[in-house]
Amino acid sequence: MSQRIAVVAGIALLLCAGIGVTSSQTPQPYVIGYISDFSGPFVDTFSPVHDGFRAHIDRVNTAGGVNGRQIQTIVRDDQLNATRAASLMRELVTSEAVNSIWSLSLSSTLPGVYTLAKRLSVPAISSVSAIKSTLPPAEDYAYSTGSPFEVAGEVSAKLAAPVAPSKGKLMCVTIDSAGGFAACGHTAAAAGAMGFTNDPLMFPPAKVEYGAIGERIASSQPAIVVTHLPAGLAPGVLLAARSAGYRGPMLLHNVAFNEATLVKAMETAGNFENTYVFSRYVLAHDPLPEVAEIGRAAEAVGVKPADFSGNHIAGWVHGKVAVAALTKCGFPCNGEKLNGALSNLSVDVGGLSGGPVVFQPADHQGTSWWKTYSFDSASKKFRPTGDWVEAPSKLTYTVGDKK
């Protein structure tokens, strides 16, 4: 009996030792948080962004991780609810000990999270939307790799000039939100300085039927329409405007919409002419080797080739920034240390943008580059119309965020 007990105790000791050896041999991972909209109204925007992010992180982990450590991402769904986003951030920081929060969702969820980020000393980095907090003078712990509405507004007027047939009326179309006001406010200021007259059109974010919006665009007959609309809204407005008879140029800010949806809208409207997209990062249609590479990586995480879009590319860039920041941070890497690494970071994204993603102590957005694409009806793809246009994060025009 005692012999049997001794054998069992010996096996147990060996097992414990084995576990001990195993745990001491597997280095502790970096634990990061990821909050986004996975079941709310913008799931079709943020789910692909997450797939792109995941594709990059998976690839890095497979290649050995960062500083010899794996990156563990803990994902939460904010359902596009600002209060929920802030609660989830607190939960991730206090219960899961994450050192950073990535992606987030639309601009409405950002202020609360950024305030909390500062209080908890954990950086929060947005992937798609970007608000003024990240522009100079930037708030501590608030970063973005997305499209700042103010900057996009100013650059859109610059990009509209070569597309518009004349310096007539510029109609800026957006939704009634803080981001929408910022975007169209800066578009109007920059367009006015360039000789356009302004005719803004803002409609409720909950609108799901765009027939009357299209008719208003058609009856106004502007020289050019510039839209700052998220996800499915831009293709919806495009379809409505074309169906109502507007044939003039439409320049759409790529706020994370899917290129395939836009093409479908043009097909449905039976009009492929005069549709332009301007984007901070390249579109999935761009014939770059990097894009093909991301497409393959996305496929490896389950993205069908037909669903591959610019959102995956934005997510991939976001992942690249995460990896660069963690690499610079070293290990152990807490929120404060990671904030230090982020506040002085330059990430080369190759041809995916006109230049690197750069964060500086007072500028957590950095200079952005924008490219205009037009639709080529022969190849049924969006093709670049020219080179990247540089847009500094320091704004040229002052416009109130609220009317």
Added chain:
Amino acid sequence: MQQLTSVLGVAGIYALLATGIVLVYRTSRVVNLAQGHLAILCAFCVAALLAAGYHWTAALPVTIAVGCLIAAVIYFAVMRRIVGEPAFVGLMATVGIAILLRGVMVVAFGGVTITTQPLLNGSIQLFGADLSATQVLVAVAAWGVVGAIVSVNQFTSIGLLMRATTENVVLAAQRGVNIDRIVCLAWVIAVCAAATGGFLHSQRAFVSTAAILIGVNALIAALIGGMDSFIGAVIGALAVAASEHFVLLHFEARYADLAPVCLMLVILTIRPWGLFGTQEDVERV
């Protein structure tokens, strides 16, 4: 003319959903808050079938059949069990169903934005105006189905039984009316109306989970017209669509959603039972 067609199309979709809400309310006194969800779930089903290569003549009937099945499940699994409970229990049950259906949409269809190829392309000449064929189709089809539902209720024997159930459910039961069958049928017709409305919406606009909000406008239409009145639902739908359209076109577009709500508040302040509703149905403390 184009604007009129557009308003009639949108109003027709609201009217389809609103008549479904009215039908369910008349037979079971339940305010169905899941009507928009049912419509968009069905729109997703049609879009998925069309994307899979099925012709719309197969996709739409299959979806309507699935909708009927969903309606029967809703009735027998939930609504039948809460008969006799206070009115708010039924209301809360539909809230639960709405949340569940939204989850189903996200899980089954990924919550993505979907476009469907229009059944008709090009334009139609009508009274000298060049009208979008799709807009005309949506308006004609929506109002045709609304007319069919109202006709069934007014001119058929099954409609008579439905009206008897609405008037006095106890008396109807005593006279041999199968209340279970009648209320279940009301749910089935309501979901068929929602499915048609969802499909027609997909012809005009994109299908996404955000589009469930068409159910809110349908509910406003039913409240404006009176929860137990078909003619009220029709008038309410026209009022909602016209007010939205008018503000979008001629005033500050961002207040477009407020117009029907303000209209509803004004009407309910003057006539709490709606324009054509029955007065005694309103119970307030």
